[in-house]
Every structure is written in C-alpha cells, then in structure tokens.
Amino acid sequence: MSLRPAERAALLLWLCAARKLDPDCCSSDDQATRNLVDAALSCIDNGAKTAAVDVVADDDISPYLLRIADALCSLGQNKPDRPIELAAAEALLRQIADFVGDFDGESSITGERGRTASGILELAGIIEARIRILIDPTNRLIREIPSIFYVTAFSESPQELAPFRMNGGTNISCSPRVVTLVFKFEGITSLDLWHLAYTLHHELVCHTFQGAFGGNGLRNAHASSHWTEGWMDTVARDLVLEWLKHGEAPINWLPLRGDAAEAAVWSFHNSRYEAPIGLKKDQILSRSRAREACRALSDILSACGMASSVDEAKELSRKFSLSVNSHAHADFKRLDSLGANLRVALLNRVREEIAVEAARACLAFISHKDLTKLEADVSSIAQG
Numbered sequence: 001m002s003l004r005p006a007e008r009a010a011l012l013l014w015l016c017a018a019r020k021l022d023p024d025c026c027s028s029d030d031q032a033t034r035n036l037v038d039a040a041l042s043c044i045d046n047g048a049k050t051a052a053v054d055v056v057a058d059d060d061i062s063p064y065l066l067r068i069a070d071a072l073c074s075l076g077q078n079k080p081d082r083p084i085e086l087a088a089a090e091a092l093l094r095q096i097a098d099f100v101g102d103f104d105g106e107s108s109i110t111g112e113r114g115r116t117a118s119g120i121l122e123l124a125g126i127i128e129a130r131i132r133i134l135i136d137p138t139n140r141l142i143r144e145i146p147s148i149f150y151v152t153a154f155s156e157s158p159q160e161l162a163p164f165r166m167n168g169g170t171n172i173s174c175s176p177r178v179v180t181l182v183f184k185f186e187g188i189t190s191l192d193l194w195h196l197a198y199t200l201h202h203e204l205v206c207h208t209f210q211g212a213f214g215g216n217g218l219r220n221a222h223a224s225s226h227w228t229e230g231w232m233d234t235v236a237r238d239l240v241l242e243w244l245k246h247g248e249a250p251i252n253w254l255p256l257r258g259d260a261a262e263a264a265v266w267s268f269h270n271s272r273y274e275a276p277i278g279l280k281k282d283q284i285l286s287r288s289r290a291r292e293a294c295r296a297l298s299d300i301l302s303a304c305g306m307a308s309s310v311d312e313a314k315e316l317s318r319k320f321s322l323s324v325n326s327h328a329h330a331d332f333k334r335l336d337s338l339g340a341n342l343r344v345a346l347l348n349r350v351r352e353e354i355a356v357e358a359a360r361a362c363l364a365f366i367s368h369k370d371l372t373k374l375e376a377d378v379s380s381i382a383q384g
C-alpha cells in the first residue's frame with residue numbers, strides 16, 4: 001500500500017534517526033553525549049508517532065519536520081560540546097523539509113520523477129548509476145533505458161518481513177519498470193539501511209536490468225528462478241560487500257561500517273537460502289547450487305590462468321553475468337535453462353576439464369555476445 005502523508009513523515013523521521021542518530025555509530029562513548037543522542041532519538045520517535053495526528057496532507061510534512069528540527073536544535077543548545085550527531089540530524093531534517101515540498105527536487109537519474117517521495121530515491125539513484133556503468137561501461141546504450149520508477153510502501157503484514165524490516169519487488173512487464181520497497185518503518189536502524197542497500201542492489205542487478213537491452217513487457221522472474229534469485233543474487237551480494245569493504249558506499253546513507261555492517265549483509269543474504277517463504281525444498285536447493293556455480297566460475301577463471309588475478313577473475317565473472325542477464329533476448333526461463341547447464345558443468349568435480357570448458361564458453365560470450373551460441377556450447381559441454 002502506498003504511503004499516506006503521516007506515514008511518509010514518519011518514514012522520513014525514522015530514516016533520519018537511522019542515518020544520523022544510531023547509538024551504534026555514535027562518535028563518542030562519553031555518557032553526556034550518549035544521553036543527548038538518546039534524547040534526540042526519543043524526540044524523533046515521538047515525532048514519528050504523533051505524525052499520525054498532526055500530518056494530514058502532503059503540505060503538512062515540511063512544517064512538521066521543521067518543528068522536529070527546531071526541537072533537536074534546542075537540545076543541548078547551551079552545552080559547549082553539543083554532539084555532532086544532533087547538528088547532523090537537524091541539518092538533514094531541514095534539507096528534507098526543503099525537498100518534500102518540491103517534488104521536482106527528487107528525481108531518478110533517468111530524469112523521471114520517482115513516486116517514492118521518501119528520500120530513498122537518492123540512495124536508489126546512486127546504486128542505479130553504479131549498476132548502469134557496470135553493465136554498460138561506455139554508458140552509451142542504457143544510460144536512459146530502461147526507465148525505472150521507485151515506489152515506497154508500508155507493509156501491512158510486517159510479520160512477513162521478520163526478522164527484517166524490509167523487502168523489495170520489481171515489475172518488468174511494464175514501462176517504466178517499477179521497483180517497490182516495502183517497509184516496517186518503526187525502529188529502523190543503521191543496520192536496516194544495509195538491508196535497504198542490499199535490496200536495491202538485488203532488485204536492480206537481478207530483476208530490473210533483466211533483458212534491459214531488449215524491449216518492454218518482459219515476464220517477471222518467479223521466486224523459484226534459480227538464475228535470478230541464486231546466481232544473480234550472488235553477483236548483487238558481492239557488489240554490496242565490495243562497496244562496504246572498499247569504503248565506496250555513501251556514509252551519509254550507510255554510517256555503520258566494519259564487521260557489524262558485513263554481518264548485516266551476510267545475514268540478509270543467507271536468509272534467502274535458508275527458508276524462503278513459498279519455495280519447495282528442491283527449489284531452495286537449486287537456488288543454493290546456482291550461488292555455488294556463480295562462485296565456481298570466478299574460482300575456475302582464476303585457478304586455470306584465464307584471469308591474471310583473483311580480482312580480475314571476479315570482474316570477468318561479473319561482466320559475464322551482467323551481460324547475459326541484460327541481453328536483449330534474456331528471459332528468466334531461458335536463463336534458468338542456461339543456468340541449469342552451467343551448474344552441471346561448472347560444479348563437475350569428477351571431470352575438471354568440463355568445468356574449465358564451461359568457464360571458457362562464458363569468457364567467450366563476453367566478446368561474441370551471442371546468447372544462442374552460449375546456450376548451445378554450454379549444453380553440449382554439460383552433456384560431456
């Protein structure tokens with residue numbers, strides 16, 4: 001369900017708290033500082049709750065956020081060491097109050113106005129730009145295609161999201177393609193922001209750009225698609241982890257770093273392979289095997305000297321995956337058949353030469369880009 005004005009105000013406040021006031025990211029262990037940060041958090045929490053009464057229309061949001069910003073401003077005003085977290089949260093609220101009244105200030109990088117109006121579009125735009133360049137480094141073909149809309153929604157069954165606070169979904173059967181982010185708003189922390197970053201990577205890498213070089217109106221991949229939810233999800237996970245480890249993720253959105261952030265990414269990723277809702281046992285196994293095969297490709301490229309380093313092997317493997325997934329004739333059913341043969345070949349532990357041949361066929365695809373040839377090559381390799 002789309003956001004009502006009061007829900008939108010509450011989400012903006014909770015996101016602000018997660019980005020700027022999370023005790024896990026506090027700049028100081030000093031008790032006085034922590035007390036002030038706690039007081040600021042309570043102020044935002046109360047504000048998010050009372051928005052249900054005070055915010056009736058979209059026009060109410062901006063003045064309401066400014067009121068909370070003023071309240072934050074008065075906290076610790078006379079103290080010489082006012083925590084930087086307070087100033088940062090206040091500044092962010094004032095900045096958000098500016099753009100909520102002006103929808104034109106919020107736009108996707110394709111120039112279309114997103115419908116999320118939750119501020120998340122900024123993070124989505126950063127990730128979308130990252131994926132577009134990875135798929136098309138020359139930035140010629142898909143700079144504006146496909147056009148993507150982002151929608152933020154409030155979960156009416158938050159128990160379905162548990163133990164997390166969010167999930168995503170993508171529809172590529174329409175134009176523009178639509179990415180929907182579903183939340184349980186209350187209590188969002190900096191840890192949940194990594195789940196948001198993961199979800200955006202997953203939706204874009206696995207779904208939104210599937211068949212991106214082709215036309216519109218594609219079939220949406222089923223949850224049982226092991227290529228989409230296993231192989232490509234592994235590509236998405238690695239991208240998030242590299243973003244974190246290389247320090248490239250925007251600190252303004254993702255203040256939590258180090259082991260805690262890495263653990264957040266892993267727990268979200270692993271949950272998709274442990275007991276995903278609605279999947280049968282054999283479908284879960286296929287998803288896990290697809291993840292294993294994706295990893296095997298870069299291992300083989302590296303071990304057999306087809307790449308000069310581990311990093312280059314990972315890059316080639318990613319290039320192959322993104323290239324196949326975004327191919328003009330890509331369709332999840334077709335990719336699942338290809339993925340099934342790739343699994344058989346790349347995970348062949350008895351006849352290693354079969355795995356190496358399959359890796360060579362993947363490498364060749366990066367140059368010839370002929371999906372039919374790749375399918376035929378991998379099928380005949382898999383049959384031995």
Ligand SMILES: [Zn+2]
Binds near residue numbers: 202229
């Ligand atoms: Zn998915």
